[in-house]
Amino acid sequence: AQSVAQPEDQVNVAEGNPLTVKCTYSVSGNPYLFWYVQYPNRGLQFLLKYITGDNLVKGSYGFEAEFNKSQTSFHLKKPSALVSDSALYFCAVSYRGGATNKLIFGTGTLLAVQP
Amino acid sequence: EAGVAQSPRYKIIEKRQSVAFWCNPISGHATLYWYQQILGQGPKLLIQFQNNGVVDDSQLPKDRFSAERLKGVDSTLKIQPAKLEDSAVYLCASSLAGATGELFFGEGSRLTVL
Secondary structure: OOEEEOOOOEEEEEOOOOEEEOOEEEOOOOOEEEEEEEOOOOOEEEEEEEOOOOOEEEOHHHOEEEEEOOOOEEEEEEOOOOHHHOEEEEEEEEEEEOOEEEEEEOOOEEEEEEO | OOOOEEEOOEEEEOOOOOEEEEEEOOOOOOEEEEEEEOOOOOOEEEEEEEOOEEEEOOOOOOOOEEEEOOOOOOEEEEEOOOOHHHOEEEEEEEEOOHHHOOOEEOOOEEEEEO
16 A cells, blocks of 8 residues: 655754754655645645756755665755744645546655754 | 634534534635644644635534535535544644645634534
């Protein structure tokens, strides 16, 4: 079965420190990978995506993600965290399912950045 | 450019009552999605439309949920009768390129079933 896993319910990091939010996936074929962020009482906002090419993808607000095919991972990273980065982060994978592409989400990781 | 519009933002109903949610996607977006997000979980796809046709409704509980997108623009999602476990945020999203591209989400409609 196709799946996306975010092994950490919450990640705590001090402001100014680097952050990593983990994501692994299990899909057949070549997936498209995404990160979305959700602020309280808001919809999800797109951060970045990987389709093909360079394994390091840069996105909005200084975030980047590294695709690792052998480990089937797509971890989200930022060199220096800000308090305003505190939010819920979702990893998602798009795969071919029948006649259409399907997008499934992980369970989310709450990022808490302490001042 | 206007974003994805959803209404109502909040709805409280008794179990066995009915409720309807409305979504207006970004202009020109052919693909429209309804997701259910239960507290503490990731969004789960209920139904995906391409223009006014359904391309995926495999996870839609068809005995109580229905959705339509009659003119290929706005869409409504209906629940009848509602159960306690339907309490969730219902997210509408739209995209240009199907599920391989960026999805644009509305702010969601929070349903509480008592």
